Amino acid sequence: MSVLVLGETDQTSLVSAEEVKTLGHTHNLTIPPSELQDWAILLTGLNHCAKEVLALPNYYPPVDTSLYLRTDIHHPSGDKETDYGGWATKATIKCTHPKSNELKDNTLGIKDAIAVAGIKCTNGIGGKIGEWIPKVDATLVTRILDAGGIILGKSACEAGCLVAVSDTSVTGNVHNPYDYGYSTGGSSSGSARLVATGQVDMAIGTDQGGSLRKPSANCGLVCIKPTWGLVPYTGCLSLEATLDHAGPMARTVQDCATVLEVIAGNDGMDDRQPYSWPQGHVKFGGELKKFLDSPSETPLKGVKVGILVEGFPSEMTDSNVAAASKFAISKLAELGAEVMEASIPFYKDSGLIWMVGMAMPTTTQSLLSNPSGRKQLLFSDRCGLSGATLTQETFDALGFGAQNVYLRGLFLQERFGSPLHARCTNLRRKLNDEYDNAFKDVDLLVMPTCIFPPGKIEPQGGASLGPLKMLSRTIGIPYNTAPFSSSGHPALNLPVGFVPAQDDKNVWLPTGLQIVGRKFEDLMVLKAAGSWEKVSNWKTMRYGGD
Structure with a gap:
């Protein structure tokens, strides 16, 4: 140097x-x-x-608060005002002169791990770092406002965006909209609840291991984890750059596609994005509408759908969840799709590789706020709240989920070091290549989004259980979601019916089918889901029970 x-x-x-x-x-x-x-x-x-x-002025994208108005910012309290845990912060944010009407008068919630200027961004944790107030709007926030959307606040998220059960957020437990006391899933827990209960029309979540898809499956929503890099992550709190995704949650496939159309495309700041894909490059909402409006009883004719054998692990998969997914897949065949089995034996190791591989970089990039080697927007003021190592105060504020990742990262770095991370990175590429090989024979892969229904949350909060019991509840939840966060393929949750809770056959909770496509063929995934939704009413479908 x-x-x-x-x-x-x-x-x-x-x-x-x-x-x-x-x-x-x-x-x-x-x-x-x-x-x-x-x-x-x-x-x-x-x-x-x-x-x-450090004496030079920082350089942030400016926010014109006379154009992007934000009023009535407040922190709700009590079950009713928070919608039983859904809201972290309420506000009214709108653009006085939108550039389009794609989202005109539609209301949205923004996950509390995404920057909205002037509004506290807790990331689900307490302490000083949970009091951080951004000076910028995330790119996707600006794009939503420019399209006429109205943001009604920040939706609760689980602690550090690192927990799959909805009782760890600093803002309180988030209850499943279909039965009080059950989990919505995490970490985009509040986003899912608010859309399901009608508090907002759509919401934005983030996903590094299934944090969009798990809550959507548990709350009866459509969501798409887009192709990695399709939606700019600028202004969203990163866990690990190779895993970071942001995407929409909605009650219909069409609404999901419309939001994706608005937020997708290169913003010139997220270095993971293809330069050849500007905003509006693919009209997801418009193209889907044209496709669904075409009169055809077999709209999926010529589409090859592979049932991923390893996506139904017999030792873990709830039989009712499996039945719901298989019936939904049979409907895809009735719509003209050619359905066949597909096998990726190495898939069974994908969760293991994801878990071990994310610990060291997430500790550095997220928990210590040091994502070096990236050309992107960084929050230098928030970085100063972390430090080279976590203080006891910050560690205590994280909760067991983030503490787990931090201690794992320290342990693996000390015990194995960079060779382990390098091995995981190479094995993730092998997984990616095996998925791509499967896509030479099929256009889509399908499997349950979550292999069992959500369980109960702890009334006193997950922290009251202690780390082992709290974290043990999450085993198996990301089995089918983490692999495609690792690979970056587009993956959609489609609600396909209700199944009974495993601890109470009188409690009925939503379940979802995951539809996965080739990279940057997000529209194909949306078309398949939209075709199924057009002829099916998932709310009338029940599987199992007495």
Whole structure:
């Protein structure tokens, strides 16, 4: 690395030879005494430069609050005002001069892990970091407002976006809209509840292991985790850049497609996005509407659908969930699709690779707010709340889900180091290649979104259970969702009926079919789901029970 500045500097930037010696010892290095002063001079110049950079004004995308009005910002309390845990913050945010009417008068909730300028972004956790107030709007927030959408606030999310059960958020438990006391799933728990109960028309969630699809399956919603990089993640709190997705949740496939059309496309800041895909490149909503309006009894003729054998693990899959998914798949055949079995044996290891592989980078990129090596918008003010290591106060505020990832990251880094992460990265590519090979024979893969219905949440909050019992409840929940967060293929949840809760056959909860497509063929996934929805009423379908 070249040295740009060397020479006189102010006294406050001086670095002593003793400080250099201590720095080396801290990191198990011995620097020859004859070189200590040279390094002191070099680091003094660097210290001065760093201070000069910090003195420069930060550079954030400006937010014109006279154009993008936000009023009545407040934190609700009580079951009724929060919609039984759905809301973290309420507000009214709208654009005075929208660029289009694609979302005119539609109301939306934004997950509380996404930046909305002037509104606290808790990310589901407490402490100082949970009090952070962004100065910017996420790209997708601006695009929603420019399309005439009205944002009614921030929806609750689970602690650190790292828990699949809805009783860990700093804002309180989020109850399933179909039965009080049951989980919505996580981490986009509030987004799912608010759409299901009609508080909003649509919502935005994020997904690194199924956080869009699991709550949607449990609450009877349509959602799509788009192709990785299709929707800009700019302004959303990252867990791990290779896993980060943001997408829409809605009550219909058409609404889901319309929101995707608005928010998809390159924004010039998220370095994971294809430059050849500007906003509006594919008119998801418009194209889907034209497709569904065409009179055909077999709209899926010529489409090959593969039932992923490994997506129905016999030792874990609830029999009623399996029955619901298989009946839904038979309806795809009636719509003209050619249905066949597909097998990806390595799929069974995908959850293991995802779990081990995400711990070290998520600890660094998310929990320590240090996503180095990226060209993107970073929140330097929030980074200052983390530090090189977590303070006891911050660690305590995380909750067991995020604490679990942090301790795993530290443990794996110390015990195995970067070779383990490199191995996981290469194995994720192998999984991706095996999915792509499967897509040479079929156009879509289908399986249950969640392999069993949601369970009960803990009335006193998940933290009251202790880490082992709390975290053990999540085993198996992301079995079919995490693989496609890892690979980046588009994956949609389609509600296909009700199944009884495993602990009470009198409680009926939604279940969903996951439809997965080739990368950047999100429209094909939407067309298949829309065709099924057009001729089916999932709310009349029940599987199992007495």
